[in-house]
Amino acid sequence: MIHTFGLLAQQYCNIELPLQVLKSNxxxxxxxxxxxxxxxRESVxxxxxxxxxxxxxxxGAWTQKETP
Structure with missing residues (x-):
């Protein structure tokens, strides 16, 4: 199942935000x-x-992190 919103954001921040590509170091x-x-950060x-x-x-070719 492909999600369009962040599961961790929903679970830990109680907010439904769309998935997007972000950059870090x-x-x-x-x-x-x-x-x-x-x-x-939703992807492993x-x-x-x-x-x-x-x-x-x-x-949908990425792995969902289970915890923040």
């Missing part, structure tokens, strides 16, 4: 953010490029 990842900034993986992360998000 470690690389690109799938997570959530709001106007205040990043909220949750880090990706080397934004395009690879976006493709993984589009294809």
């Amino acid at each position: 470690a690389g690109f990842y799938i997570g959530t953010a709001d106007d205040a900034g990043p909220c949750s 993986e880090y990706f080397t490029t934004q395009a690879k992360a976006q493709q993984a998000l589009d294809d």
Whole structure:
């Protein structure tokens, strides 16, 4: 099942935010953010490029983290 919102953001922050590609010093990842900034890192993986992360998000080819 492909989710369009962050499960960890919903579970731990009680907010439903859309999944998107975000960047950190470690690389690109799938997570959530709001106007205040990043909220949750949802993917186990880090990706080397934004395009690879976006493709993984589009294809559902990433692993959901179970805890923050």
